[in-house]
Amino acid sequence: MFQGSKDVEYRIGASKDIHRLEEGRKFILAGVNIPFEKGEIAHSDGDVVYHALSESILGALALGDLGHHFPDTDQNTLNMDSSLIVKYCVNKMLERGYKVNNVDIFISLEKPKLKDYIEEMRKNIANLLYVDINEVSVKAGTNEKVGEVGKGETVESYCTILLKKEQ
Numbered sequence: 001m002f003q004g005s006k007d008v009e010y011r012i013g014a015s016k017d018i019h020r021l022e023e024g025r026k027f028i029l030a031g032v033n034i035p036f037e038k039g040e041i042a043h044s045d046g047d048v049v050y051h052a053l054s055e056s057i058l059g060a061l062a063l064g065d066l067g068h069h070f071p072d073t074d075q076n077t078l079n080m081d082s083s084l085i086v087k088y089c090v091n092k093m094l095e096r097g098y099k100v101n102n103v104d105i106f107i108s109l110e111k112p113k114l115k116d117y118i119e120e121m122r123k124n125i126a127n128l129l130y131v132d133i134n135e136v137s138v139k140a141g142t143n144e145k146v147g148e149v150g151k152g153e154t155v156e157s158y159c160t161i162l163l164k165k166e167q
Contacts, residue, residue, distance in 0.1 A: 011098065011163045013060030017051035018156040020148075029107060029114070029157075030121035030138065031083055031128075036112050040155065043072040047082035049105060049138075052159035053125065054082075056103075057089040060163045061096055086128045093163060100129045101162040107140040108149050108156040114140040 021027075025039030030049040040046025055066040063069075070077050070085060093099070103125065107114060114121075118138050126133040143150035 009165045010101070011060040012160065013056035013058070013163070014158070014160045015052045015055035015059055015066075016156060016158045017048040017055065017066075018154050019046045019048050020154050021152065027112075028082070029117070029155075030105075031124040032117050032120050034112060034114070034117055038152070044070070044077060044080040044085065045082050048155055048157040049107060049121065049125075049159075050082035050086050052157040053103065053105065053161070054085045054089040056159040056161040057086075057093050057163070060161055061092060061098070063092060083124075083128060090129060097166050098163040099166050100131045100135060101164040102131075102135045102137070103129065103159065103161045104137040105139070106158045107138070108143055108158070109140070109154075110142050110145065110150055110152045 019040040019042050021038040022041050023038050025041065026045065027034045027036040027039040028045050028047045031047065040048065051066060058064060058066065058069065069088065118140065121138045122133050122136045125136045125138070145151070148154040149156055
C-alpha cells in the first residue's frame with residue numbers, strides 16, 4: 001500500500017504520541033522504567049517516546065502511521081515491549097537504504113522530573129538506531145499545569161528525525 005520514495009538523499013519525519021496515566025501501572029519512557037505512582041494506559045507497554053520515534057521513522061519513509069503497522073486490535077501486540085516496534089521501523093529504514101542522521105525528542109509531563117533518566121534514554125535510543133549518542137537529543141519539560149498534561153493526566157512525546165540515504 002505505502003511506497004516511500006527510494007531515491008531521495010534526505011528524508012524528515014515528525015510525530016507525536018500521547019497516553020493517559022493511571023495509578024498502579026508501569027511508567028516506561030525510552031525503555032527506562034521510571035519509579036512513579038502512575039503509568040501509561042496503552043495496548044502495548046505505552047512507551048510514548050518509542051512510539052513517537054517509530055512513527056517519525058515511518059513518516060520519513062512515507063510508510064503510514066503506527067496504527068497501520070501495529071493495530072490496537074491485534075492481540076499479538078498486547079503489552080508488547082515498544083523497543084520491538086522501534087526495531088521493526090528501523091528495519092524498514094535499513095531495507096530502504098537509509099540511516100539516521102539525527103533525532104530530536106521532547107517529552108512533556110508535569111511529573112516526575114526526568115533529568116536523572118535522560119542519559120539512559122539517549123543511550124537506549126542510540127543503540128536501537130545504530131547511531132552515536134551525540135546524534136540523539138532528548139529533552140523534557142512541564143506543561144505549566146495547563147491541559148491534560150499539566151494536570152498530570154497524560155504524558156506526551158514529540159519526535160523529529162532526519163534520515164540520510166546511505167552511500
